[in-house]
Amino acid sequence: MVLFCIFSSSTAYAQDKIIQKNGKEIKAKVLGTDSQYIRYKRYDNPNGPDYFLFRSDIWKIEYENGKTELQTEPEKVTQEPARNTTAQLETLQRKVAKYQKRSMTFLTAGSVAIVAGAITMLKLTGDYNKYKKAVQGTNDSYTTWYQTNYKTAPPAGDLQKQESFAAFAKPGIYGGAAALIGGLALDLIGLRNMQLAQKARTELAGKQKELSLQPFYDASYQTTGLRIALSF
Numbered sequence: 001m002v003l004f005c006i007f008s009s010s011t012a013y014a015q016d017k018i019i020q021k022n023g024k025e026i027k028a029k030v031l032g033t034d035s036q037y038i039r040y041k042r043y044d045n046p047n048g049p050d051y052f053l054f055r056s057d058i059w060k061i062e063y064e065n066g067k068t069e070l071q072t073e074p075e076k077v078t079q080e081p082a083r084n085t086t087a088q089l090e091t092l093q094r095k096v097a098k099y100q101k102r103s104m105t106f107l108t109a110g111s112v113a114i115v116a117g118a119i120t121m122l123k124l125t126g127d128y129n130k131y132k133k134a135v136q137g138t139n140d141s142y143t144t145w146y147q148t149n150y151k152t153a154p155p156a157g158d159l160q161k162q163e164s165f166a167a168f169a170k171p172g173i174y175g176g177a178a179a180l181i182g183g184l185a186l187d188l189i190g191l192r193n194m195q196l197a198q199k200a201r202t203e204l205a206g207k208q209k210e211l212s213l214q215p216f217y218d219a220s221y222q223t224t225g226l227r228i229a230l231s232f
Helices: 002-012 085-150 165-169 172-208
Strands: 016-020 025-033 037-042 051-054 058-062 068-070 211-218 223-230
Touching: 016 037, 085 165, 085 172, 165 172
Parallel strands: none
Antiparallel strands: 016 025, 016 058, 025 037, 037 051, 058 068, 211 223
16 A cells, blocks of 8 residues: 555656756656746645746756657847848938039039129120210211211211121120020029938938837847837
8 A cells, every 4th residue: 555655646746857958957847838938846846836947948858758859949039120220321321412512513513604604794795885885976976977068967878787786795695695594504403402412311310310129139148129229
C-alpha cells in the first residue's frame, strides 16, 4: 500500500524538463507558452506559485510524453522609422534652395532687362521729340520765307515730312520692346519659382513636425515596443 501511494503521488503530477541555453535544467510542469514566455510550476512544489521564463533563454522543452520542443529566437524588429523622413527632408531642403536660387536669378535678370528696355524707350522718345521739333522749325522757317516772297502759303509738297516714331526709332525700338517683354517674362518665371520655393518650404515645415512611429526590439532587456518620435 505504501509503495502504491508513492507511485501514485509521483505519477499524479507529470514531470517536464526545461533546459536553458546556459545548460541549467529545470524539472517542472509546463502550464502554457506564448510568443514571449513559458509558464510553469516547479516539480518539487506543484502547489507553489507560477514561474515564468523568456522563450529566448530556453534551448528546448522535454515533455513527459516524450515530445521535445526546440525554441528559436524571436524575430527581431529592426529600429527602422515608419517613414524615411531624413531623405524626404533633405530632398525638400534641396528643392527650397534650388527654387530660391532660380527665383533670384530670373527676377534679377528680368529687372535688369526691364530697366534697360525702359531706358532705351525713354532715350528714343527724347530723340524723337528733338527730331519733331527740328522738322517743325525747318518748316516754319521755310513757310515764313515763302510767304514773304510769294505772298502765299508754300505748297504742302515743299514741306519736310515727319517720320512716325516706329520708323524713326528703328531698329532700337525693337531692342527696347524685346527687353521689356523679355524682362516681364523672366520676372513671371522668377515669381513662379518663388511660389514653388514657398510650397516646398511649407511642406518641409510639415515634415519636420511629422510624428513618426518606430518599432524596436531590445535584446538586452528582452523587450519590444513602439517608439514615438516627434521631429520639429
